[in-house]
Amino acid sequence: MTPHIVVAGRLALRDARSVETFSIRPFRPPGDVAQLRRDVRAFLREHQPVGGAARRANCWAVGDSAFSRALGAAGYIGMIWPKAYGGHERHPLERYVVLEELLAAGAPVGMHWIADRQSGPLLLRYGTEAQRQTYLPAMARGELHACIGMSEPGAGSDLASVRTRGERTADGWRINGQKVWTTNAHNAHVMIALVRTSEGEKRQDGLTQFLIELDRPGVSVRPIVDLAGGHDFNEVFLDDVLIPDENRIGAEGAGWKQVTAELSLERSGPERYLSSYALLVELVRLAGGDADPTLKALIGRFTAELWCLRQMSLSTAAKLAAGEDPALEAAMVKDLGNSFEQEMPRVVQGALEHIDLAAPADLSRILSVLLLVAPSFSLRGGTREILRGIVARGLGLR
Amino acid sequence: MSESLPLLCETAEKLFRDLAERQAPFAAAWAEIEAAGFPLLLTPEVEGGFGGDWQDAFAVLRIAGAHALAAPLAEAIAAAHVSRRAGWAPRDGLTVIATSSAAAFVGDRFTGTVAAPWGRAATYVIARVSDRVVRLAVADAAITESANTAGDPRDALRFDGAAAEDAADDDIALWGALARTAQIAGALDAALSLSITYANERVQFGKPIGKFQAVQQSLAEFAEEAAAVNCAGRAAACAADCGDASMEIAAAKLRAGQAAAIGARVAHQVHGAIGFTHEHELHRYTTRLTSWRSEYGNERSWSAYLGAWAVQQGADGLWPAIVARADVQNGS
Ligand SMILES: Cc1cc2nc3c(=O)[nH]c(=O)nc-3n(C[C@H](O)[C@H](O)[C@H](O)COP(=O)(O)OP(=O)(O)OC[C@H]3O[C@@H](n4cnc5c(N)ncnc54)[C@H](O)[C@@H]3O)c2cc1C
Numbered sequence: 001m002t003p004h005i006v007v008a009g010r011l012a013l014r015d016a017r018s019v020e021t022f023s024i025r026p027f028r029p030p031g032d033v034a035q036l037r038r039d040v041r042a043f044l045r046e047h048q049p050v051g052g053a054a055r056r057a058n059c060w061a062v063g064d065s066a067f068s069r070a071l072g073a074a075g076y077i078g079m080i081w082p083k084a085y086g087g088h089e090r091h092p093l094e095r096y097v098v099l100e101e102l103l104a105a106g107a108p109v110g111m112h113w114i115a116d117r118q119s120g121p122l123l124l125r126y127g128t129e130a131q132r133q134t135y136l137p138a139m140a141r142g143e144l145h146a147c148i149g150m151s152e153p154g155a156g157s158d159l160a161s162v163r164t165r166g167e168r169t170a171d172g173w174r175i176n177g178q179k180v181w182t183t184n185a186h187n188a189h190v191m192i193a194l195v196r197t198s199e200g201e202k203r204q205d206g207l208t209q210f211l212i213e214l215d216r217p218g219v220s221v222r223p224i225v226d227l228a229g230g231h232d233f234n235e236v237f238l239d240d241v242l243i244p245d246e247n248r249i250g251a252e253g254a255g256w257k258q259v260t261a262e263l264s265l266e267r268s269g270p271e272r273y274l275s276s277y278a279l280l281v282e283l284v285r286l287a288g289g290d291a292d293p294t295l296k297a298l299i300g301r302f303t304a305e306l307w308c309l310r311q312m313s314l315s316t317a318a319k320l321a322a323g324e325d326p327a328l329e330a331a332m333v334k335d336l337g338n339s340f341e342q343e344m345p346r347v348v349q350g351a352l353e354h355i356d357l358a359a360p361a362d363l364s365r366i367l368s369v370l371l372l373v374a375p376s377f378s379l380r381g382g383t384r385e386i387l388r389g390i391v392a393r394g395l396g397l398r
Numbered sequence: 399m400s401e402s403l404p405l406l407c408e409t410a411e412k413l414f415r416d417l418a419e420r421q422a423p424f425a426a427a428w429a430e431i432e433a434a435g436f437p438l439l440l441t442p443e444v445e446g447g448f449g450g451d452w453q454d455a456f457a458v459l460r461i462a463g464a465h466a467l468a469a470p471l472a473e474a475i476a477a478a479h480v481s482r483r484a485g486w487a488p489r490d491g492l493t494v495i496a497t498s499s500a501a502a503f504v505g506d507r508f509t510g511t512v513a514a515p516w517g518r519a520a521t522y523v524i525a526r527v528s529d530r531v532v533r534l535a536v537a538d539a540a541i542t543e544s545a546n547t548a549g550d551p552r553d554a555l556r557f558d559g560a561a562a563e564d565a566a567d568d569d570i571a572l573w574g575a576l577a578r579t580a581q582i583a584g585a586l587d588a589a590l591s592l593s594i595t596y597a598n599e600r601v602q603f604g605k606p607i608g609k610f611q612a613v614q615q616s617l618a619e620f621a622e623e624a625a626a627v628n629c630a631g632r633a634a635a636c637a638a639d640c641g642d643a644s645m646e647i648a649a650a651k652l653r654a655g656q657a658a659a660i661g662a663r664v665a666h667q668v669h670g671a672i673g674f675t676h677e678h679e680l681h682r683y684t685t686r687l688t689s690w691r692s693e694y695g696n697e698r699s700w701s702a703y704l705g706a707w708a709v710q711q712g713a714d715g716l717w718p719a720i721v722a723r724a725d726v727q728n729g730s
């Protein structure tokens with residue numbers, strides 16, 4: 001294979017003619033993958049999610065406490081965590097298989113998604129023994145939920161400009177500030193917040209992560225209703241919130257490094273291209289009794305893109321599982337994946353004959369939801385422009 | 399993937415670069431390519447070939463694309479593959495697969511027109527007619543010479559009651575599509591590399607144009623497209639080594655066609671007027687990308703094919719079908 005080296009998200013151009021932007025890793029989970037898929041599908045048949053078809057769209061933003069508890073009881077949350085912390089010591093690629101099966105089925109995984117994807121792994125990597133023992137088992141049971149306190153009114157893409165402050169007290173910290181767009185804060189028990197604890201030489205210095213229980217005095221969560229009328233994200237106000245030093249995650253001042261590692265997990269999963277999969281399912285159902293060549297060709301295009309993105313995502317997952325940090329690849333897959341999930345509803349709306357968005361049919365319901373929420377796909381978890389900036393850096397342009 | 403793939407790639411890299419730099423005339427170039435054994439990449443060692451698989455062929459054809467190799471290597475590799483599957487004895491001289499044919503097969507006689515890359519240089523051409531594949535001697539054809547957008551030969555061969563060997567159906571467009579996907583992957587990477595280098599060197603408004611965010615964002619999009627084709631193509635090649643790969647090849651070529659168009663657009667935009675000249679080498683890649691996008695199935699034909707496949711799996715069967723195929727291909 002032609003030489004390629006990706007060093008810390010930067011692509012080395014060894015030979016002008018053989019730049020390779022995406023090195024491929026085979027996706028080989030251990031064990032009987034077909035059986036694992038059958039098990040997940042059997043679980044889904046047994047725990048049929050409640051609610052209408054629209055809940056299958058963008059389903060990792062759809063929460064269902066009972067479903068999450070059942071999933072936890074079946075061993076599908078915290079799959080890769082040590083058993084000592086309530087995990088199941090499965091392989092990361094087995095976890096990937098379970099996630100993609102859940103997403104493809106449109107299962108309501110939103111309640112526990114952040115704890116399983118991000119907060120749990122963060123605690124495992126940087127947390128203290130006490131933090132792991134306290135939180136991980138309940139997270140793995142699907143009972144304790146987490147939210148991400150990164151964004152602030154003045155800190156969106158420019159995350160290093162967070163202004164929420166942490167000041168030392170006798171035995172801990174006093175936190176003051178405001179977080180925003182905090183998904184699921186109204187259901188979550190804990191928030192992992194990025195907080196400024198000192199003014200460093202660089203803007204990225206002096207940031208620290210804290211675990212804040214949302215029932216502490218001084219924490220108030222206010223809903224933000226989204227344009228579709230849904231309540232997913234919130235503002236979280238922190239007024240003189242006192243927390244013990246035991247709630248600090250990782251070293252003081254190490255917040256930026258930790259958050260960056262977290263973003264690789266946040267960006268590389270199958271949820272970054274499957275948010276609109278429910279629509280493809282309904283399109284195929286519609287085409288079943290119909291020989292419309294335009295519709296079939298559209299399905300063909302989406303199928304090709306889906307298959308291609310899945311290959312890219314699998315390769316990125318395999319790299320992550322092998323202990324590499326595929327930040328560049330993750331940015332590529334997320335950007336391409338978001339474009340796909342966004343494009344699908346837009347194109348379908350223009351291509352279908354007599355589509356009534358107000359009709360009670362599953363297709364209309366799913367399409368309507370996706371048309372409304374699709375703009376958020378290329379915002380959440382890092383905007384398109386920021387991701388392309390990461391890619392440009394990888395290409396040696398920045 | 400064969401053990402000696404790194405060596406194979408090294409040889410390919412050296413030879414194809416050398417041929418491009420020397421601007422070797424076709425006959426001489428092809429003699430060297432044949433001498434190096436590349437057309438027999440997929441032919442088993444016992445039959446005098448390299449004994450490679452589609453993953454090897456993908457790697458070599460990707461390098462051929464990255465050097466804009468002006469020779470029918472993709473067509474020859476695919477032709478050798480189809481011939482073996484058909485049970486036909488190997489023949490001396492160049493055999494290519496047709497890009498399309500409009501013909502009828504009556505008894506064992508073949509009448510019609512076959513579009514053949516480098517038809518004028520070939521000894522045999524393999525075409526598909528109704529539900530058969532046929533191998534025809536080019537000597538029996540009246541040749542109308544033509545060229546693709548890169549100036550590479552794309553000839554029309556007219557047969558009138560010609561003798562033909564025939565065999566059970568094989569979708570030659572699939573093998574052509576996989577080979578073209580590899581070439582597109584390579585040509586995209588080469589055009590991307592040229593564009594990045596140029597963006598870092600060309601100064602306007604007092605700085606390299608690559609420092610402008612608008613340029614960076616376009617090149618990032620280009621890089622993602624190139625990455626998608628490389629990833630899809632390799633996965634399709636791997637699938638081809640495992641058994642039926644029709645769905646994967648169709649998807650990869652469809653994706654490659656889209657990327658070829660986007661990549662050529664961005665490459666030219668970044669290069670400005672200099673990239674629009676004959677003197678600059680960019681056109682060697684972009685004119686071929688343009689041609690390859692159409693050949694062995696464009697987005698329209700492969701999306702119709704894939705759409706039919708997907709609908710056949712059914713709404714609830716589509717996902718299981720996609721992942722089950724990949725699980726088998728990944729050996730898990
Ligand atoms: C549905 C949803 C859920 C979310 N959930 C959470 C959550 O749980 N926790 C959390 O912390 N955050 C969350 N976010 C916030 C998300 O991370 C931010 O929206 C995102 O980082 C962008 O920040 P912003 O919205 O302030 O936009 P801005 O950063 O203000 O960007 C606005 C526009 O300017 C562009 N832009 C900004 N900087 C540059 C630049 N340097 N170059 C070029 N263009 C630029 C952006 O790409 C974008 O197009 C969520 C967002 C959404 C939409």
